[in-house]
Amino acid sequence: MKKILIHLEADKQASVFDQITAYDAGVDHIIAYGGVAEEDVTNLVYGAMFTRGGEDLRHTAIFIGGSHVPAAERIMSKVQETFFGDVRVSVMFDANGSNTTAAALVHKIAGGRSLQGKKALVLAGTGPVGIRAAILLAGEGCEVCLSSRKLERAEEAAKYIETSYGIQVKPVHIGAREETRQMMQDHGINIAACCGAPGALLLDQDTWSSLPELEIIADINAVSPLGVAGMKVTDNGKERAGKLLYGAIAIGNLKMKVHRAAVRSLFVNNSTILDFSALYELTKTLGE
Amino acid sequence: MKKILIHLEADKQASVFDQITAYDAGVDHIIAYGGVAEEDVTNLVYGAMFTRGGEDLRHTAIFIGGSHVPAAERIMSKVQETFFGDVRVSVMFDANGSNTTAAALVHKIAGGRSLQGKKALVLAGTGPVGIRAAILLAGEGCEVCLSSRKLERAEEAAKYIETSYGIQVKPVHIGAREETRQMMQDHGINIAACCGAPGALLLDQDTWSSLPELEIIADINAVSPLGVAGMKVTDNGKERAGKLLYGAIAIGNLKMKVHRAAVRSLFVNNSTILDFSALYELTKTLGE
Amino acid sequence: MKKILIHLEADKQASVFDQITAYDAGVDHIIAYGGVAEEDVTNLVYGAMFTRGGEDLRHTAIFIGGSHVPAAERIMSKVQETFFGDVRVSVMFDANGSNTTAAALVHKIAGGRSLQGKKALVLAGTGPVGIRAAILLAGEGCEVCLSSRKLERAEEAAKYIETSYGIQVKPVHIGAREETRQMMQDHGINIAACCGAPGALLLDQDTWSSLPELEIIADINAVSPLGVAGMKVTDNGKERAGKLLYGAIAIGNLKMKVHRAAVRSLFVNNSTILDFSALYELTKTLGE
Numbered sequence: 001m002k003k004i005l006i007h008l009e010a011d012k013q014a015s016v017f018d019q020i021t022a023y024d025a026g027v028d029h030i031i032a033y034g035g036v037a038e039e040d041v042t043n044l045v046y047g048a049m050f051t052r053g054g055e056d057l058r059h060t061a062i063f064i065g066g067s068h069v070p071a072a073e074r075i076m077s078k079v080q081e082t083f084f085g086d087v088r089v090s091v092m093f094d095a096n097g098s099n100t101t102a103a104a105l106v107h108k109i110a111g112g113r114s115l116q117g118k119k120a121l122v123l124a125g126t127g128p129v130g131i132r133a134a135i136l137l138a139g140e141g142c143e144v145c146l147s148s149r150k151l152e153r154a155e156e157a158a159k160y161i162e163t164s165y166g167i168q169v170k171p172v173h174i175g176a177r178e179e180t181r182q183m184m185q186d187h188g189i190n191i192a193a194c195c196g197a198p199g200a201l202l203l204d205q206d207t208w209s210s211l212p213e214l215e216i217i218a219d220i221n222a223v224s225p226l227g228v229a230g231m232k233v234t235d236n237g238k239e240r241a242g243k244l245l246y247g248a249i250a251i252g253n254l255k256m257k258v259h260r261a262a263v264r265s266l267f268v269n270n271s272t273i274l275d276f277s278a279l280y281e282l283t284k285t286l287g288e
Numbered sequence: 289m290k291k292i293l294i295h296l297e298a299d300k301q302a303s304v305f306d307q308i309t310a311y312d313a314g315v316d317h318i319i320a321y322g323g324v325a326e327e328d329v330t331n332l333v334y335g336a337m338f339t340r341g342g343e344d345l346r347h348t349a350i351f352i353g354g355s356h357v358p359a360a361e362r363i364m365s366k367v368q369e370t371f372f373g374d375v376r377v378s379v380m381f382d383a384n385g386s387n388t389t390a391a392a393l394v395h396k397i398a399g400g401r402s403l404q405g406k407k408a409l410v411l412a413g414t415g416p417v418g419i420r421a422a423i424l425l426a427g428e429g430c431e432v433c434l435s436s437r438k439l440e441r442a443e444e445a446a447k448y449i450e451t452s453y454g455i456q457v458k459p460v461h462i463g464a465r466e467e468t469r470q471m472m473q474d475h476g477i478n479i480a481a482c483c484g485a486p487g488a489l490l491l492d493q494d495t496w497s498s499l500p501e502l503e504i505i506a507d508i509n510a511v512s513p514l515g516v517a518g519m520k521v522t523d524n525g526k527e528r529a530g531k532l533l534y535g536a537i538a539i540g541n542l543k544m545k546v547h548r549a550a551v552r553s554l555f556v557n558n559s560t561i562l563d564f565s566a567l568y569e570l571t572k573t574l575g576e
Numbered sequence: 577m578k579k580i581l582i583h584l585e586a587d588k589q590a591s592v593f594d595q596i597t598a599y600d601a602g603v604d605h606i607i608a609y610g611g612v613a614e615e616d617v618t619n620l621v622y623g624a625m626f627t628r629g630g631e632d633l634r635h636t637a638i639f640i641g642g643s644h645v646p647a648a649e650r651i652m653s654k655v656q657e658t659f660f661g662d663v664r665v666s667v668m669f670d671a672n673g674s675n676t677t678a679a680a681l682v683h684k685i686a687g688g689r690s691l692q693g694k695k696a697l698v699l700a701g702t703g704p705v706g707i708r709a710a711i712l713l714a715g716e717g718c719e720v721c722l723s724s725r726k727l728e729r730a731e732e733a734a735k736y737i738e739t740s741y742g743i744q745v746k747p748v749h750i751g752a753r754e755e756t757r758q759m760m761q762d763h764g765i766n767i768a769a770c771c772g773a774p775g776a777l778l779l780d781q782d783t784w785s786s787l788p789e790l791e792i793i794a795d796i797n798a799v800s801p802l803g804v805a806g807m808k809v810t811d812n813g814k815e816r817a818g819k820l821l822y823g824a825i826a827i828g829n830l831k832m833k834v835h836r837a838a839v840r841s842l843f844v845n846n847s848t849i850l851d852f853s854a855l856y857e858l859t860k861t862l863g864e
Contacts (some may be wrong), residue, residue: 001312001313002312004308004311006304012611012613012616013609013616013619013620016582016607016619016620016621016622016623016625016627017622017623017625017626017627019607019622020580020607020624020627020628020636021627023578023580023604023605023819024577024578024627028311029318030605030607031304031308031318031320032607033301036301040300040301043304044301044304045299045301045304046304046305047304047305047306047307048304048308049310050305051304051305051308051309051312052312052542059751060308070385114438150767158331211353256627289600290599290600292599294592317595317599317606319592319595319606319608321589324589328589329589331589331592332589332592333592334592334593335592335593335594335596336592336596338593339593339596339597339600339832340594340596340600348596392670485673507800552577
């Protein structure tokens with residue numbers, strides 16, 4: 001029986017990236033829909049639920065993507081409301097690649113080490129990847145700070161994390177790049193996870209190289225200038241100035257591997273829900 | 289040569305259900321279009337007609353679906369107008385599943401028996417399935433009544449059937465469920481085909497169980513409350529109170545089988561037109 | 577690794593014709609987008625560039641189609657701007673079939689012969705096929721005239737050809753069909769390439785059959801009346817009245833062969849750009 005993936009997203013055009021990745025993960029057919037509104041979801045999901053019966057249901061699955069994470073989250077809620085009892089299919093949520101990226105980022109940082117009690121800073125952490133990385137780092141036992149150029153945005157993110165996941169994260173304000181050293185020193189930061197926009201420099205080389213408490217730096221920005229001066233995108237646990245560095249391509253390669261493994265795992269049974277924490281657990285099993 | 293199905297429908301999003309079913313029937317590639325307007329049809333059909341030549345044309349076919357049956361019928365007309373001579377491909381029409389459902393419903397009722405001279409009532413019969421079931425039951429030799437809560441809607445349906453198919457069907461008014469027994473008694477109904485909306489109860493148990501002339505009851509409503517109190521959706525020729533009962537899942541399973549067989553049959557030659565009567569003939573050959 | 581073709585076009589619905597042809601050329605999956613605006617292109621192309629790496633990039637390619645050639649040309653420019661360095665995929669441009677048709681048309685006319693110094697007339701040549709045919713004929717060494725019912729349109733086309741390709745083409749005005757003989761005589765035309773609209777007669781039989789200098793006539797119009805009276809659509813180098821004739825079906829069959837070979841060639845490396853001149857070179861290798 002052919003493996004069919006129903007791809008749903010609110011963006012006008014269903015993502016090329018996610019579709020190619022799904023085919024590379026062994027999906028036989030993608031039925032893709034862009035421009036999906038909340039009120040479209042029920043019928044589309046019924047089509048997935050009621051065509052193949054019983055054991056065969058596991059050969060159909062749903063992928064939710066798109067660049068706008070809140071719109072994708074509304075689709076995700078609606079999909080889960082539509083299922084009942086055993087009449088359901090597996091679902092993967094990866095709007096804007098945020099879930100697979102956060103899982104790869106934190107897995108690189110953990111790298112088989114215990115992070116218990118470490119002090120982590122998620123720099124420029126108010127976006128989807130930053131928020132998810134903060135939650136995963138807290139789950140690994142870190143004390144987590146989440147920074148933004150605007151304090152209220154950091155506070156908002158911290159509040160969302162507490163309300164939704166019951167996890168405490170400290171919002172911090174870093175108005176200008178020059179303030180970063182002081183902030184990191186004051187908080188005794190051991191881990192810096194840089195989640196800034198493409199081309200946004202967040203950490204100067206003399207800052208990170210001279211902070212004695214800092215042990216691990218990771219950055220998801222692949223576009224020059226990188227988030228961390230003096231890092232290379234291909235750094236994959238490279239030691240520089242006594243710190244371990246993980247660049248955007250090393251993280252991105254793992255992200256792709258996670259994405260493909262995740263799509264494959266959708267078809268094992270008909271009840272898998274791959275949100276970011278499930279994706280992180282999956283990442284740990286990949287042996288990288 | 290790959291079997292390609294061109295899926296056309298007026299709904300915003302081409303049906304998940306119909307696409308999964310087509311893949312399960314062995315189609316290699318679906319080229320699906322939602323939001324198809326009448327004026328789009330010619331170009332899309334030219335694409336099917338003029339790409340592969342001669343013998344190879346039979347590997348391309350067209351499926352017309354969508355929840356709005358009249359819109360689908362306009363697409364169907366336009367498709368058939370576009371063909372000329374031998375330059376054509378096979379076409380299946382199954383807007384809202386109405387054709388395959390009606391074929392499965394009437395085939396369950398006939399069940400290898402002769403229906404010649406039987407008196408059949410299509411309850412809540414003004415929708416696409418009801419109208420098609422009425423025509424097929426008349427074709428099996430039944431005298432057919434078609435009921436609605438509004439007399440004018442039943443009369444409209446009967447008029448449509450006479451004008452389009454030259455078949456006489458008697459429109460009857462059943463204003464409230466309590467009037468059903470009297471109506472069935474007066475007309476000596478042997479067969480009740482319930483075509484109501486999901487969750488609409490049409491026949492009380494003490495009504496159907498106590499009508500001596502009634503022999504066969506079928507119901508396409510799978511959502512509780514079912515159309516027939518005391519029936520189970522899985523009833524598949526089950527005898528209860530001396531009547532044979534066919535529930536929505538028994539009919540639905542046959543419908544799926546018909547749908548898949550129909551899609552397969554599209555690729556045997558390039559000139560098959562699968563409307564509801566052709567689908568009914570196909571259903572008879574399935575040995576169920 | 578599966579061969580994936582990203583199909584982009586500005587028309588509301590991505591062409592059935594081009595998708596079937598791509599599948600027949602061995603593409604495993606098409607990810608098709610209709611209604612593509614210029615501002616959509618970058619993201620779609622990023623999806624093709626950044627999913628598969630290095631050697632694997634050649635298994636993804638882009639096809640640009642659609643009935644509106646200028647809109648397709650804007651998409652084409654945007655696609656090429658988006659690539660950088662080796663991070664690119666192969667691209668085929670065939671809006672409205674104009675490139676493959678022009679290549680097939682001129683290849684039929686050349687037919688293994690030298691056209692050096694011949695005088696060619698592209699009749700009704702201001703459309704996409706005509707303009708491309710004029711350029712290809714000039715490339716084969718012909719002196720080319722390009723006619724239109726409106727002189728300014730012919731002049732515009734000639735100017736575009738000179739500006740864009742540095743090639744001189746003589747614009748000529750043929751107001752009524754009766755003026756064609758005189759014009760052809762005056763210019764000593766040896767080759768007539770008819771690029772008129774479907775159903776538009778361009779050359780009377782007593783005109784072309786009595787012009788002693790005329791050697792080769794080709795016509796892309798398959799709809800009666802054909803562009804050339806007394807020609808058959810299936811003429812494939814048929815000699816009539818001492819002239820060699822190539823009809824629309826002979827040209828169309830070669831066009832299909834070119835189209836399929838072109839799609840196949842996209843996946844040989846990740847840097848092929850199939851514009852009309854590359855398609856013409858490809859056509860010469862097909863041994864027909």
